[in-house]
Amino acid sequence: MPAPRTVLLTGAAGGLGTLMRGLLPAYGYDLRLFDVRPVEGAPDGAKVFTADLTDRDALREAVHGVDAIMHLAGISLEAPFEKILRSNIEGTYHLYEAAREEDVRRIVFASSNHAVGFTPRPQGTPVPSESLIPVDTPRRPDTYYGLSKCFGEDLAQLYADLHGIDTVSVRIGSCFPEPTTVRMLSVWMSPADGARLFHAALSAGTTGHTVVYGSSANTRLWWDLSGARALGYEPQDDSEPYAAALIAAQGELDPDNPAHANLGGQFCTEPPVWPY
Template sequence: MAEVPAGPRRTILLTGAAGGVGTLMRGLLPAYGYDLRLMDLVAVEGEPDAVVADLNDAAALRAAMRGVDAVVHLAGISLEASFEQILHANIAGTHALYEAARAEGVRRVVFASSNHAVGATPVPSAGALLAASAPHRPDTYYGLSKCFGEDLAQLYWDKHGIETVSVRIGSCFPEPTTVRMLSIWLSPEDCARLFDAALTAPGVGHTVVYGSSANTRLWWDLAPARALGYEPRDDSERFAEKLLAEHGPLDPANPDHALMGGPWLGSPPLWPH
């Protein structure tokens, strides 16, 4: 359980509040001293005061943004879809969010990016870690939208002074369900720790970090996330024996195992992260 910090509570706009990660964060972030204003395209179960609106509804978004201290932006399509669907929800929707933040004077965003922004990058060799500075290599329209979001965050920092931490989230579930997830798992508790660090670290400008727990089989360099004050406490290794017995080890010759995005370059790529 997080210790509630001293001082006044901060109000955070949580978009995508009805989704998988949003639901987890609704239960975990308040312990860090945040009051959550919830927004989603669909009703949020048990939350009658949540804002139900499309991000591209400028008036509704401006109203939801008004008076908040920061934004945790989780909204959007979380799997591959047609370009038109991704364009509306993930690209135009994220642009609308930054415009509303600019107009309402909100100066900190935590953007839910994804490992699929670098999904076509080969998995690093044993003992190596992929840097957050690795160039974009999206594996899908979904991954492309996350590249756009990261670049948009950079633009709004350079042009408008809105700070963003873009978190390339791996697999945020209560436990990993595949052998591949052993390397990219982000426990819900570590996700809340990382979001809290991203919301409170000073002078972030636009910072890209990977969202992972301290996994024994880690593929990513977590140094930039740790520099924000993130201290991961969980490790997927406790699930390894069971998953390896069920699925066997990863095969470097299998394209689904050799790339950072896993099977997402296939068609249709609808598997978990």
């Protein structure tokens, strides 16, 4: 499948969306931007849609004529179920319906490690390859937010089987300019590696629904990146240069602490809550 040129980026005003707005055009993509909030700093001439995912008319207009969709929109922390339902569950359904109606055949869905957040984290540094968490590990969401990502993955599978829409669901770790916690040393994805992975997911010749983990090639990696590599992803970065300072400030992870013992970290105990 040739690399699509016109890509609808939902969640374009968010943290990850802002990073990808700056990085993906270098791969040849013409980005169309969608967010419920105004997209500050959008390039001159960019098509920008300011609307909610439940606005089906606006969503269908935004989807019309694109080659692929990168779906980053939605609530990215824990929130009351009613808010998660509207934004992450109903909103993702509306997106897939718009894709079906407009015959868009490739979606990259921003899933999350929190879909499997109660999976015990593997031990060791580095973790032996046979102990890395596989993508087919049973889903164990740690929050309503994580539950919404399980729904998104199942919805992607349904639309692949029923309507022939390809999806790559990327279980993202933490995509920031640099890791900020000891846990993040294992799940960090540099913005540059994020762009490499999303480009691979947008352009790979896969069919159906594929789930991969999204992180850099960290020395302290907890999960199996072989699925992402099979798409053509070649991570270039490693969190290890940040390890000494973070461990000195925060200490090593304590396996007896529930916030350290499971993949989802703090989401398994007192998850950060969406502010509205």
